[in-house]
Amino acid sequence: MTAPKTLYDKIWDAHLAHEAEDGTSLLYIDRHLVHEVTSPQAFEGLRMAGRTVRAPEKTIAVPDHNVPTTEDRLGGIKNEESRIQVEALDTNAKEFGVHYYPVSDVRQGIVHIIGPEQGWTLPGMTIVCGDSHTATHGAFGALAHGIGTSEVEHVLATQTLIQKKSKNMKVEITGKLMPGVTAKDITLSVIGHTGTAGGTGYVIEYCGEAIRDLSIEGRMTVCNMAIEGGARAGLIAPDEKTFAYVKGRPHAPKGEDWDKAMEWWSTLYSDPDAHWDKVVTLRGEDIAPVVTWGTSPEDVLPITGRVPDPSDFTGGKVDAARRSLDYMGLKPGTPLSEIEIDTVFIGSCTNGRIEDLRAAAAILKGHKIKPGLRGMVVPGSGLVRAQAEEEGLADIFRDAGFEWRLAGCSMCLAMNPDQLAPGERCAATSNRNFEGRQGRGGRTHLMSPAMAAAAAITGRLTDVREFSREPEPA
Amino acid sequence: MEKFDKLTGIAAPLPMMNVDTDMIIPKQFLKTIKRSGLGVNLFDEMRYDQDGNEISDFVLNKPAYRNAQILVAGDNFGCGSSREHAPWALLDFGIRVVIAPSFADIFYNNCFKNGILPIVLPQEDVDRLMDDAARGANATVTVDLENQTISGPDGGTIAFDVDPFRKHCLLNGLDDIGLTLEKAAAIDAFEVQAAAARPWV
Known part of the structure; x- marks a missing residue:
């Protein structure tokens, strides 16, 4: 019999490509999301070293931080530095052959919104992006977190990340939310309770009735702000709501692949006796707007x-x-x-x-x-x-x-x-x-x-x- | 990456907690497509007024700290955004060591990728170094990575912990990607096995 595991343990184990004696590990990355601000130096690094993107089919790029939100943006971005940065992504996406949603594409948007929307984000995956709000994707039961630009280059070149395992933290929200209280109030209240460094060194799993009752959108809001509590990643075990959200999206598995995926996805939960290094419990009824x-x-x-x-x-x-x-x-x-x-x-x-x-x-x-x-x-x-x-x-x-x-x-x-x-x-x-x-x-x-x-x-x-x-x- | 082994330099005190990466390098400077040149905008909104004039009482504007190579700060240093522009800006200014009671994970990790040594110490040790740092150019601090010690101006030493792998990389200025590519066979093997187990990925 194997030792009981948390959801994080399970995803970690399924992605471990190499582990050194001191615990320094190579974690295989299933999806690499890329935006224009934290990637130009990484692509430039590849170019200078004569390296390629190891898995362009698992790499998805979109400009979002710099782009104006007014209609005139389609005529070109007026701020020169912003324009250069977005053009650099245009060029890099094309040169290295990664999936790309340019400004002119109706599917363009904030990287953490379009990943799930297009079905790139799936349960049990490892997902990284040069952006601290990558934890958003944890709402699907994926291990998702932000990385720096050197790591962006590392993932582009090797499809892995050098990691040491984090500790396990459980944040349970029991009971029901009161009228007017939303996912945002949950996530802010948790940070108010733990402080901005309360989650440092941990991966948080959010659970409890109030979390289960949230929609997938609400769960994304909760996980999005895990980093504001210091945790690199926050995640929520997938359930029927998750599977229903994912099904039919452009890059979600279909046919036999769907059945096979569901078989694994339905094992993605923390075992009842799993070990937690830290536990925080809030009553849903106590959370106010x-x-x-x-x-x-x-x-x-x-x-x-x-x-x-x-x-x-x-x-x-x-x-x-x-x-x-x-x-x-x-x-x-x-x-x-x-x-x-x-x-x-x-x-x-x-x-x-x-x-x-x-x-x-x-x-x-x-x-x-x-x-x-x-x-x-x-x-x-x-x-x-x-x-x-x-x-x-x-x-x-x-x-x-x-x-x-x-x-x-x-x-x-x-x-x-x-x-x-x-x-x-x-x-x-x-x-x-x-x-x-x-x-x-x-x-x-x-x-x-x-x-x-x-x-x-x-x-x-x-x-x-x-x-x-x-x-x-x- | 530039090696780090031993450094004797001026330590600047920044006794604030939760110094976030937006403070270290504000967003308007993230539009660069280079790694260099950010030092002049390090702590920009604390360092300069709206018209771009130096704010004289900000620590790095004081004559004693203009060449600081060590920063001593409060809890949760580097929280917030994952921007590696934060360590790039510190490095470009000349900072090679940051000492604090705690760091945010992503920033901490980003430092090692850029030849900066972040050191976590108990609050009382940080307080002592903060006092030393307050003495400015009259008090230099020596950080020795090989022996994992910090020596203050008065002769006392403080020991610190560092992950052995990261220490090895920093001491030798090793490139992570090069090291990982030595394990390409393990990655290849993993990919074959993962493609069979999870063909939908």
């Missing part, structure tokens, strides 16, 4: 709370909180729901999927955004955008006063024209509230799409439960 108040994703509080006082903290966090409040322009004791905002950004690899747009539109329907406020919706892919138009969501956003943009990373990281001005305060559905992340001096409050929509209507951080809404689809 939350927002961030500071400049670290761990600075999370229920929307009913108040801006904390630096003296509430201990150690290095006292100075960190002081610096955060200064940067954010906030005074201790202010009710979070009285913080006025200038901008609302709905999109990103965290919350740019169809279900996110549905949740925001459900709140916005029949409302207008507060006069003077800037609202931007950026679908995660061209296909999400098309679907939202078909479902009438685009009209709801436009009627409410939102700009309806083309797909890309947009204001999540402001490498493109979508940026905050100094001092501009934004309710954002993205994943990082770091200083300068959305533009130098910009102030970011992270929250769910429904909360961002509610904030757009009132012009301040708002408890979404003040708005009656349709129950979310399961």
Whole structure:
């Protein structure tokens, strides 16, 4: 009898191409996702060493970080550096023969949205990308994580990654979520609980009834932010919802391959007696709609709370909180729901999927955004955008006063024209509230799409439960 | 990759926790298609004002630390984005060692790929080195990778841990890809076996 294993153990074991005596391992990579920002130096390295891409058929490239999200982008990117970077990807994809979705392709979008959408992301796979939000793909029960550019080059050349095994951490969310509470609130609450370094050195498996109840889109939101808790990867065991989502997608297995895949996929769960190095349990009923108040994703509080006082903290966090409040322009004791905002950004690899747009539109329907406020919706892919138009969501956003943009990373990281001005305060559905992340001096409050929509209507951080809404689809 | 064996240099104190890679090198500098030239923009938004003038009280702008080669920082250094531009910027500035109580995984890993030695030490040792570093150019610190020791200006030494494989690569400036390609036969064999077991991949 073999020792009980976690899901991570099982995927690791199935991809171990070589293991040295000291545990340094070569992990075989099933899917390598590539975008324009972290790959040019890697392709250049291959070229200089006269190397090729070992498995171009397992390599998928798409430009997303730099691309403008306005219609005029098809006439060429105006910013010269951005244009050069995107053109470098065009050239590299062609020269090395990898799968490619150029800006002009309707399937273009944020790399972590189109991977699952096109069926590249499948249960049990190892998936890497030169991007820390690669953990998103863990929602399918894949081992997925971000790597640096040197590692991008290593994977291109060898289809493997030099790794040492991480520890196993279980994050269980028991019970049911209360009305108005979403996947984003779960993932932010976990980070608020563990801190941004709580997951360092671990792969997290999210489990429990509240996780099982989430849609695949919601699970992607949860796993997406594993890195914000310090864990390179977060994953969720696949189930019937996962298989139903995957089935029929362009690159999903078909026929006999599907049956064979299902045989293996149905073994992908943590054994009951598996060993966990760390366990965190939260009650679903205790999770409230939350927002961030500071400049670290761990600075999370229920929307009913108040801006904390630096003296509430201990150690290095006292100075960190002081610096955060200064940067954010906030005074201790202010009710979070009285913080006025200038901008609302709905999109990103965290919350740019169809279900996110549905949740925001459900709140916005029949409302207008507060006069003077800037609202931007950026679908995660061209296909999400098309679907939202078909479902009438685009009209709801436009009627409410939102700009309806083309797909890309947009204001999540402001490498493109979508940026905050100094001092501009934004309710954002993205994943990082770091200083300068959305533009130098910009102030970011992270929250769910429904909360961002509610904030757009009132012009301040708002408890979404003040708005009656349709129950979310399961 | 440039080797790292032993370094005696000025240590700059950066007593902040959660220094993220957006702080180390802001996104507008990620548009380069090269690895070099990022040092001038290291910590850009803390180092320069909106008009591009130096902010005089930022540590690396102080005369004593302009040639710092060692950075002493707080918990969870390098968190956030996976951008390898962060170690590239540190290296281009001249930083070869970063000492902190803890690092974010991806950044930590990226350092070793670029000839930078990240050292994890208990908080009390970091505090001591932070005090040493505060003395600026008057106090140099020696980091010896072979012997895994840090010597402060007052003669005391601190031992540190490092993964033996990574130490070997750093000491010899070894290229990971070259090392892995020596195991090409193992990868070939794995691919054949995996293609049979999981033909849909």
